[in-house]
Amino acid sequence: MKLIKIAAAAAVVAASFTAPAFAEEKMNDLEIAHTAYTAGNLDIRYAHLALALSENDAVREFASVMIRDHSAVNDEAVALIQKLDVTPQDNGLSQALVKGAAEKRAEFVKLSGKAFDCAYAQNELGYHQIVNQTVEGKFIPWTTVEPLTALLEDALVTFKAHEKHAENMVAGLHCGS
Numbered sequence: 001m002k003l004i005k006i007a008a009a010a011a012v013v014a015a016s017f018t019a020p021a022f023a024e025e026k027m028n029d030l031e032i033a034h035t036a037y038t039a040g041n042l043d044i045r046y047a048h049l050a051l052a053l054s055e056n057d058a059v060r061e062f063a064s065v066m067i068r069d070h071s072a073v074n075d076e077a078v079a080l081i082q083k084l085d086v087t088p089q090d091n092g093l094s095q096a097l098v099k100g101a102a103e104k105r106a107e108f109v110k111l112s113g114k115a116f117d118c119a120y121a122q123n124e125l126g127y128h129q130i131v132n133q134t135v136e137g138k139f140i141p142w143t144t145v146e147p148l149t150a151l152l153e154d155a156l157v158t159f160k161a162h163e164k165h166a167e168n169m170v171a172g173l174h175c176g177s
Helices: 004-016 029-053 057-084 094-108 114-141 146-173
Strands: none
Touching: 004 114, 004 146, 029 057, 029 094, 029 114, 057 094, 057 146, 114 146
């Protein structure tokens, strides 16, 4: 029963991310780099908000991991961009992610206690599910620059661990019960 509740919650959260057609059209390497970096920064911002609003140790620990890991991946991305001497390209997907995240943060700041913790945890689960599907199924196959492909493949391992961690956090918080 818990898994059904978790899956249902994740589906609701995921639906908010698919609304802007998450990477439906093939993107070039510079657009992929911009979108991946943007998604990482947004998750870092969610995590900072969680640290500011949550008193739950599990939520705070998860948020700290998100800041550490997504900052590390984004630092690697910046180093690669500098090494290749390229400029990532803003695009519709990056813009939709930023817009959606602003709306989600506005929802989050109205919450407190368990309501916030569950909303944050469920959002993180859905966010990582969609990001992981997109990175694995679209971004990695679409990249043409080997170092970018390698960076995405390495990051995907970390992001899949985040997804599992978020799933456990949702279950541990007894969201929806």
